[in-house]
Amino acid sequence: MQALIRVIKVLLLIAVTSLPVWQLAYAAETSSSEMAQTETVNINTATAEQLSGMLTGIGEKRAAAIVAYREANGPFSSLEQLLEVKGVGEKVMEQNRDKMTLK
Known part of the structure; x- marks a missing residue:
């Protein structure tokens, strides 16, 4: 015991x-x-590699398109402006809205 x-x-x-x-x-x-x-991720300063690595539904091609758009048109003034980039739609925006910043 x-x-x-x-x-x-x-x-x-x-x-x-x-x-x-x-x-x-x-x-x-x-x-x-x-x-x-x-x-x-700051979409106004991020590289294509950073964008594709941190954002859902953004691969290398879309990330390169985002950077090319930014270089051609200047910094994004709103997140919604991303919708003007070919391949970025509402679904991608909703999946990533909390992950993106302009500053």
Whole structure:
């Protein structure tokens, strides 16, 4: 009986001391995923590589078209102006609206 109580105490001690480690691991994981979700790209300064890497539905060709449009017409004055770029439609805009900035 004494041995059983000792085993239970050891198991409880292990459970209690490992809990903070799991909480820290979860907190670190949550923080990095939240940071990834809030990362934005400036469409007026980003390279084609940055645009294609950060925006959903924007591959190399669309990203190059965005940069070419910007170089030909100057900086974007609104996010909606992206709709003037060939290949960028409402769906792409909605998927990326929170990821893009003008500043």
